[in-house]
Amino acid sequence: MPEGRTVCVTGMGVVSPIGTNIGEFLVSLQNGRSGIRALRSDFSQRLAHNAFGVVELPEQLPLPRARLAGVDRFSAFALIAAHEAVADAGLAGAACLERAVVCVGTGLGGAETLQHGYEELLLRGGGRINPLTVVKGMNNAAAAHIAIDFRCHGHSITYSTACSSSAIAIGEALLALRHGRADVAIAGGAEALLTLGTIAAWEALRTLAIPDPADPATACRPFAADRTGLVLAEGAGFVLLEEEEHARARGAKIHARLGGYGTSTDATHMTKPDALGQTAAMQAALDDAGLRAAQIGYVNAHGTATVAGDIIETQAIKQIFGEHAKTLAVSSTKSMHGHLMGATGAVEFIASLLAMREGFAPPTINLHKPDPQCDLDYVANRARHGLQIEHVMSNSFAFGGSNAVLIASRAPA
């Protein structure tokens, strides 16, 4: 068990390809809805394959639309999700946010701003570039904007560890609160990297899914024999973390306790994941939470649908869970929302909290042809309802080998 104070989750907010608020996101998870589709843009015809998790922002936002002027798309997603989380926690305008810390994960930050900037400079000549390129494009922009909106004077830090960025942001916020650096944290991540440059770079790495052009919604197939790779996506997820006595004193609604944060680094290869690194992170999270593996009721897998990655994660889960692995519900919600990169850890952590709160396991959709090397219970195609889940685990295993695992538990009434 760790030293330090108990921390809980009092607010959640999400912007994703399967819902631009928590309510919509939950309904999509419960119904196995895919948000993967063809991207309609001025560069679509240049793409080898077209299946992405795209966000359609609704007309109604939890903040004035004018606030999003001069802000990169990744910061806009972060602001929308953070505003929802703060409102959910009942903390809008609260004095205690003054000392809050802001912890944001992102892989590429202001990718769209940089893309436009280079296009202006290199393709149009004239040496002109948008004067806001720096403040929009910098990776710490989202954290700065959140701190400005809620007047948070505690530290604001941006974590960049590829696919585990926002899981690490949430974990580091947990440590900050345990050790008394603040009583409240706004933590999560944002990513908006569906630009020509970024997509072309990923295509060159030959790790993106090859969709059926007639049915892009089925492109992401974690653990399936016919999986072909990952599907890039965009969005944001934020949680309000709060020291538990502070939350109870103000009568806050507590979604869950955040009790476990485990990290490790593979230190073996830039892209090929390592089972030893993954088991170390999962075990560290269990030790931190003071739990046995058999107590976990649902695991939200990293499950990117790469050929190698899904096998290695399956092996790692079997190592940690032993006999319990045979009946454990494990699913990859990336099958529905895609890989949100720097934002995916936070969005999947939120999916895990919703699973525990509502008593269901979200499905791994598009799983019609099982792979003999991936033989766990992945909750194929349909959500499983009516479950009693006391503890959940969410895995994030990144390129570069930075692994992060979060464990949340049902809070006592």
Place this chain on the structure above:
Amino acid sequence: MSADLAGKIQSLIAEHFGLDLSKLTPETQIASLGIDSLAMIEFMFAVEEKLNIRMADSRAPLVTVADVIAEIERAVRGQQPAQAA
């Protein structure tokens, strides 16, 4: 000519910032629209691109919509040859 340009600029402001055009008047204060100085810099850059004009680098603070229209008109007139009234 000038009234057309004023109307066009108000439309650009409404579109760029996602505002209700019917609520914009020349007297409207920019700050009251939730638009800060950085967002205004970017808007003026977008207008320069759209109308193919260049505005002076240093300029007086733009407090109202009328100030923005006047600043843009100055640059547009600067681009046009002298005309009979």
